Amino acid sequence: MREIILIKNGELVLKGLNRNTFEDILIKNMRKALKEVGEFTFTKSQSTIMVQSVEEDTDLDEAVDILKKVFGIAALSRAAVAEKDMDNIMAISREYLADEILEAKTFKVEAKRSDKKFPLKSPEISRELGGFLLSKFNHLKVDVHNPDVTVTVEIRDNYAFIRGNNIKGAGGMPVGTSGRAAVLISGGIDSPVAAYMMAKRGVELVAVHFASPPFTTELAEKKVMELLKRVAKYSGAITTYVVPFTEIQQEIRKNCPEEYFTIIMRRYMMKISEILAEHQNCSALITGESLGQVASQTMYALACTDAATSLPVFRPCIGMDKDEIIRISRKIDTFETSILPYEDCCTVFTPKHPKTRAKLVDVEAAESSMKSEELIEKAVENARRSVVK
Ligand code: ATP
Ligand code: MG
Numbered sequence: 287m288r289e290i291i292l293i294k295n296g297e298l299v300l301k302g303l304n305r306n307t308f309e310d311i312l313i314k315n316m317r318k319a320l321k322e323v324g325e326f327t328f329t330k331s332q333s334t335i336m337v338q339s340v341e342e343d344t345d346l347d348e349a350v351d352i353l354k355k356v357f358g359i360a361a362l363s364r365a366a367v368a369e370k371d372m373d374n375i376m377a378i379s380r381e382y383l384a385d386e387i388l389e390a391k392t393f394k395v396e397a398k399r400s401d402k403k404f405p406l407k408s409p410e411i412s413r414e415l416g417g418f419l420l421s422k423f424n425h426l427k428v429d430v431h432n433p434d435v436t437v438t439v440e441i442r443d444n445y446a447f448i449r450g451n452n453i454k455g456a457g458g459m460p461v462g463t464s465g466r467a468a469v470l471i472s473g474g475i476d477s478p479v480a481a482y483m484m485a486k487r488g489v490e491l492v493a494v495h496f497a498s499p500p501f502t503t504e505l506a507e508k509k510v511m512e513l514l515k516r517v518a519k520y521s522g523a524i525t526t527y528v529v530p531f532t533e534i535q536q537e538i539r540k541n542c543p544e545e546y547f548t549i550i551m552r553r554y555m556m557k558i559s560e561i562l563a564e565h566q567n568c569s570a571l572i573t574g575e576s577l578g579q580v581a582s583q584t585m586y587a588l589a590c591t592d593a594a595t596s597l598p599v600f601r602p603c604i605g606m607d608k609d610e611i612i613r614i615s616r617k618i619d620t621f622e623t624s625i626l627p628y629e630d631c632c633t634v635f636t637p638k639h640p641k642t643r644a645k646l647v648d649v650e651a652a653e654s655s656m657k658s659e660e661l662i663e664k665a666v667e668n669a670r671r672s673v674v675k
Contacts (some may be wrong), residue, residue, distance in 0.1 A: 540633065
């Protein structure tokens, strides 16, 4: 039996972006995501994209699992491809959907007919197939309002497609339809969630991580790479910079009042990320900050951080409680990695009494004796780049 995957794309209101561009980028992303599974062809047809494997023995379970993480897909389904003949459609429906129907108590049949030459009209197809399935599965009842299984038959020009329930897709917009942004990624819970959320809005990701050896270890860096790998299942490959940050932190400690350590450090992160972002054609920065979560995330502190860069800073977690952020991190499978106990450069240098009501003029005065340009230039020069996928 021939099988295909049908894709319903999301975002019905495509402001500023036409459907063609949206679909072309979506297809490119699906093709990349499925590369390891096999070769596929993609055909746009009406409001559906049909995904067909070229080889016979391709693992479609795996393909569906991967496609469930591709943004821009509202729903997907597997369908059997049948010759357009009612007897054949009934026989294939019975065989192909047996497992799903056996688990259900109620069902309905929905027929769609784009080939108007087909001898039966849609309600007639539904009636005939419905009656047939009821006669073959004794436990089954019809429920047109809230069925456990909806059997859908689409009569198209060349074939009929037969499918059971839709599978929910990842939603959002195809990555690459909203430009590029650089996410400041730590080993914590919040920044991978922030990265995921912006990728869901169609943003292609670049990542920047600040490491402070020997205070932070290689294991901490591995953890960040593992987190990015998990995010990349949704976002696609992520160009990643690891920036040496020890010297800057030591200079801050030497030259600045302790209560400003965190804010000043954050400002350096912004300045360096902005330069790397520009190298990578990114138009924004992303952080995992959430209002009030810690002293460096008060409105005053965030204003001082923002002032260090001219790029917009996206903070998708800003209005979320920790438990809401954790729920997403579990869903995207980053939580267990995030809570592994490796040190972050921020935790190594946390001041005892951080300034919560910091004013920009005071922060600027506090950092004024630093040799900023030199330090930033050196950090950018020594940043290591790799691609995580
Ligand atoms: P997270 O769970 O993402 O680590 P957090 O609640 O621990 O967040 P902070 O440690 O204060 O918060 O960091 C706030 C944000 O600053 C992070 O979400 C991240 O975007 C950025 N950040 C912190 N540490 C680093 C780092 N070592 N490298 C890159 N970005 C960082
Ligand atoms: Mg952190």
